[in-house]
Amino acid sequence: MHRLLASLLCLVVLQTGCSEELTWRAVDHLIASEYPDTPSLSTDSLAARLAARSSSRPVLLDARSPEEYAVSHLPGARRVDPSADAYPALDTLALDATIVVYCSVGYRSAGVVQALQTQGFSRVYNLKGSIFRWANEGRPVVRDGEQVFAVHPYDATWGQLLTDSLHVDQAPENGTL
Structure with missing residues (x-):
């Protein structure tokens, strides 16, 4: 019942055009209600980890469809x-490897985080706000190794x-927009 209420709240907030902050809070609440034991990592924290010149760079997993990934990814x-x-x-990763999973807003990736925890991975995180928040903040996304300013919107x-x-709903066939 709690999951249904959280889902309805999120849809109402999205459809009524509430503030972006309120909408993101509703999304975060939906994810937390469905995946309460899933640790998250902020976009700021991930950016700092990626900028550090250490060998402990996290493994990034994109939990979106092939079409979404083809438009852009981290x-x-x-x-x-x-x-x-x-x-x-x-299978070749150590169970204590740092893994950060993302999707569009964080819901699908939270499920992947939960599955990886079940498989024994101990340092796996859901990127809070996922690629939408990351790109909205002006952080880089790429296609074919080149930075682009495009993200698949998942749906309306x-x-x-x-x-x-x-x-951008699909990657261009010739590689340019």
């Missing part, structure tokens, strides 16, 4: 299927959380 991110039960591509409802100028 530099160095690997795409994973958010509905998968296992992630064989991660959730895309309201993405700055309009960043909306």
